[in-house]
Amino acid sequence: xxxxxxxxxxxxxxxxxxxxxxxxxxxxxxxxxxxxxxxxxxxxxxxxxxxxxxxxxxxxxxxxxxxxxxxxxxxxxxxxxxxxxxxxxxxxxxxxxxxxxxxxxxxxxxxxxxxxxxxxxxxxxxxxxxxxxxxxxxxxxxxxxxxxxxxxxxxxxxxxxxxxxxxxxxxxxxxxxxxxxxxxxxxxxxxxxxxxxxxxxxxxxxxxxxxxxxxxxxxxxxxxxxxxxxxxxxxxxxxxxxxxxxxxxxxxxxxxxxxxxxxxxxxxxxxxxxxxxxxxxxxxxxxxxxxxxxxxxxxxxxxxxxxxxxxxxxxxxxxxxxxxxxxxxxxxxxxxxxxxxxxxxxxxxxxxxxxxxxxxxxxxxxxxxxxxxxxxxxxxxxxxxxxxxxxxxxxxxxxxxxxxxxxxxxxxxxxxxxxxxxxxxxxxxxxxxxxxxxxxxxxxxxxxxxxxxxxxxxxxxxxxxxxxxxxxxxxxxxxxxxxxxxxxxxxxx
Ligand code: BES
Ligand code: MN
Ligand code: ZN
Numbered sequence: 001x002x003x004x005x006x007x008x009x010x011x012x013x014x015x016x017x018x019x020x021x022x023x024x025x026x027x028x029x030x031x032x033x034x035x036x037x038x039x040x041x042x043x044x045x046x047x048x049x050x051x052x053x054x055x056x057x058x059x060x061x062x063x064x065x066x067x068x069x070x071x072x073x074x075x076x077x078x079x080x081x082x083x084x085x086x087x088x089x090x091x092x093x094x095x096x097x098x099x100x101x102x103x104x105x106x107x108x109x110x111x112x113x114x115x116x117x118x119x120x121x122x123x124x125x126x127x128x129x130x131x132x133x134x135x136x137x138x139x140x141x142x143x144x145x146x147x148x149x150x151x152x153x154x155x156x157x158x159x160x161x162x163x164x165x166x167x168x169x170x171x172x173x174x175x176x177x178x179x180x181x182x183x184x185x186x187x188x189x190x191x192x193x194x195x196x197x198x199x200x201x202x203x204x205x206x207x208x209x210x211x212x213x214x215x216x217x218x219x220x221x222x223x224x225x226x227x228x229x230x231x232x233x234x235x236x237x238x239x240x241x242x243x244x245x246x247x248x249x250x251x252x253x254x255x256x257x258x259x260x261x262x263x264x265x266x267x268x269x270x271x272x273x274x275x276x277x278x279x280x281x282x283x284x285x286x287x288x289x290x291x292x293x294x295x296x297x298x299x300x301x302x303x304x305x306x307x308x309x310x311x312x313x314x315x316x317x318x319x320x321x322x323x324x325x326x327x328x329x330x331x332x333x334x335x336x337x338x339x340x341x342x343x344x345x346x347x348x349x350x351x352x353x354x355x356x357x358x359x360x361x362x363x364x365x366x367x368x369x370x371x372x373x374x375x376x377x378x379x380x381x382x383x384x385x386x387x388x389x390x391x392x393x394x395x396x397x398x399x400x401x402x403x404x405x406x407x408x409x410x411x412x413x414x415x416x417x418x419x420x421x422x423x424x425x426x427x428x429x430x431x432x433x434x435x436x437x438x439x440x441x442x443x444x445x446x447x448x449x450x451x452x453x454x455x456x457x458x459x460x461x462x463x464x465x466x467x468x469x470x471x472x473x474x475x476x477x478x479x480x481x482x483x484x485x486x487x488x489x490x491x492x493x
Contacts, residue, residue, distance in 0.1 A: 001131050002151045003124050005166055007159040008115065010034070012072075013042045017111030018104050018149075019074035022096075023051075023058045024085040030058030035115045036079060042071040051079060059083055060092065061099050061469075075109065091404050093119035095469035097126025102467075105131060105147045112152045120156035121165040127152055128173045129470040134184045168299045172484050175295030176477035179287040183462060183475035187263035187280045191234040192311035195262060195283070199239050199290055199309070205297040212238040222350040223327040224335055228343040229312035231267060231320025238351065241293045241307040245300060247493050253304035254491050255361035256293075256483055257351045259344045259368035260286030260311040267314045267340030269323055281475065282344070284462035285367035286311065288479025295484040302493040308355045310347040314340070326425045330354055331447055334425040342429045344370045345443045352447040363392055363452035365486070366444065367479050368459075373436030375460040382408040383461045383478065386441035389452035395490050396454055396482070402489075403481040404470075407456065410438060417442045 012019065012035050021035040030051065032040060040047040043066075050056075050066045060083030067076050080100060082088055093116070100123075104112055116123050131147065138144035156162050182190060182198070190198075200209050214235050217226055222238075229236030242253070261282040265271060271279065286309035293307045321327070325337045327346075331353040335346065348366055355364055374384050385407040387393045393409055400407045416438045422428035427446060431439025441455050461478040464471065471477075 001147070001149060003127060003154070003166070004151070005120055005124060005154045005156060005159050005163040008117065008155045008157055012038050012115065014073045015113050016073045016075065017113060018076050018078060018107060018109040020078045020080060020100055020112065020114040022080050022082045022116065023056075024082040025058035030056055030081065039072055039077060043069050044071060046070070047077060047079060057081065061096065063099075063103060076107070078103065088119065090119055090122040093122040094126035094129075097123035098130035098469040101127040101130050101149065101152065105149050106145055108148045110148060110150045112149055113155060114152065115155045117157050120154040121162040121169060124152070124154055124166050125169040125173060126470050128170065129176060130472070132177050132180060133472055134181065134474065171298030172295040172481060174298055175291035175293075175480045175484065178294055179291030179477040179480050180475040182287040182290070183281050183284050183477075185280070187313070190280070190283065191262045191313055192229070192237045192260075193234060195260065195311050196237045196239050199241065202241055202290070202293060202297065205294065206243070207293055207297050208242040210240040210242075212240070217350070220354065221328055221330045221332070222354070224329040224346045225310050225312060225350040227321045227325065227327045227337065228261070228267070228314050228346050231317040232313035232315040234262070234313045236310075236312040238354070239309050239311060241290070243293060243297045243301070243305045245296070245302050246304045247302065251304050252360055252362045253306040254487060255306045255308065255355045255359055255364045256289045257348065257355055257364060257366040258286030258289035258307070258309040259283070259348055259366070259370065260309040261344060261347065262311060262313050264314045264341070264343065265316060267343060268316050268320050269339045269341040270316055271341060278463070281463050282369050283311070284369045284458055284475070285479070288367045288458065288477070288483065291477060291480035292483035295480055296487055301487055303487050303491045305487060306355070306359045306361065308351050310351040312343075312347055314343045329447070330357070333427065333446065336422040336425040336428040338428050339430045342440070344368050345440050346429060348444055349447045352444060352453075356449055356451050361451060362491070363389065363454075364448070365392075365396070365454045365456065365483065367456045369462050370457045371437040371440050371459055374457040377410070377437060378408055378460055380460045380464060382406045384437055384457040385409045385454055386412050386438070386457070387452075387454035388412070388445065388448065389454065392452045392454050395486055399485040399489060400482050403485050405461070405478050405482040410441070412438060412441055412445060417445070
């Protein structure tokens with residue numbers, strides 16, 4: 001779908017295809033502004049009549065569609081309520097863009113023109129995010145509806161500026177969409193080797209990509225990560241991505257770390273069959289990281305950023321690790337693996353230690369579909385945030401609100417930390433019956449030294465059961481925009 005942004009010229013009656021115009025709400029009801037008013041006049045009052053007939057009030061997102069109107073060139077007109085004009089934020093504009101494309105994508109129209117005087121770049125971002133579908137595995141027309149819309153043109157004021165802004169948004173959307181693709185791909189397509197090969201494509205954007213294989217990780221003492229993958233026919237890999245965008249070459253990087261369990265069967269502590277297929281999404285944290293790296297490099301951010309992902313498949317087999325096994329870690333600490341299904345933390349333990357040891361970052365943020373308990377606590381609206389730094393939490397919270405990827409801070413502390421003490425090793429990989437997301441975070445905390453760190457448990461937000469205004473149901477790409485915004489607002493030259 002091609003999206004363009006051009007200058008408004010004030011003439012709307014000759015525009016062909018689907019034409020979208022807005023109408024704000026005011027005290028009297030809805031307000032007819034120039035595009036709508038001009039069209040209405042050319043249509044002999046038919047637009048207003050349609051609006052009144054369908055009880056249109058100009059409320060946010062309300063829509064009236066007039067088909068095959070006479071007096072104008074358009075084949076259909078979509079009148080969309082803006083709500084209170086003063087309250088239209090960038091995020092609301094984005095949602096409007098999403099709502100509009102969702103309404104028209106199968107309409108049989110090839111061309112959509114949207115007249116939006118302000119915040120057009122944001123509305124365009126909404127279109128881009130909402131039009132995404134993962135339909136590559138359908139082979140018959142019976143199974144897949146093909147979108148009709150091929151081009152969306154925005155008409156706006158100061159189109160040059162809006163277009164420049166949108167060029168940057170497009171790079172961010174590339175990262176989001178790639179993350180969604182990776183998360184949606186099944187485990188027989190995305191496994192550590194194939195995943196790493198895809199990540200290597202980032203070199204085209206100027207990112208340095210380094211891959212640690214099993215031999216190298218063994219040398220570094222990463223028994224914890226390797227233990228998770230030892231039952232799989234695929235070999236485990238750690239992939240390190242580095243973007244040096246800052247003019248200050250020696251500036252310490254910010255670091256993002258992702259759980260990349262390409263499939264989580266639970267291992268010997270096997271998960272129940274029902275719903276197990278969902279666990280192809282267990283590399284969601286790593287997808288957020290690689291997607292963010294793509295966005296950051298794509299828009300040539302002036303910051304040094306390192307991304308580290310641990311790619312493993314958690315399988316039961318005769319070579320799989322057993323409940324009760326004790327493994328070492330790169331940090332030197334030992335872990336009693338009492339449940340092989342609590343594997344994400346085992347992967348992240350070595351990733352976190354490696355990152356702080358090797359890259360000396362300013363701070364670290366890890367993302368992981370870590371615990372089912374996170375969904376019990378926060379549902380699918382907020383990701384849980386666990387951190388040793390108020391300052392980092394504040395920055396993350398702000399970034400999350402700006403891009404509508406919300407975070408809710410959860411507690412950590414000594415009382416929870418005790419719950420993962422083991423009888424025979426430095427720690428065990430599960431806590432008790434309660435506070436499952438927190439004990440998982442405490443476990444990670446033991447692999448963080450003094451560096452500011454935040455752990456984001458995205459088990460609830462990486463996948464959605466229902467569509468939103470800006471995303472089809474399924475993989476959300478949650479985290480890509482958050483990390484990109486965090487960098488943009490706080491760490492660029
Ligand atoms: N990947 C899962 C977490 C998960 C489960 C996310 C269900 C979304 C839905 C993780 O590896 C896991 O299995 N965690 C266990 C931990 C438990 C064994 C302590 C869990 O949450 O049940
Ligand atoms: Mn698991
Ligand atoms: Zn898992």
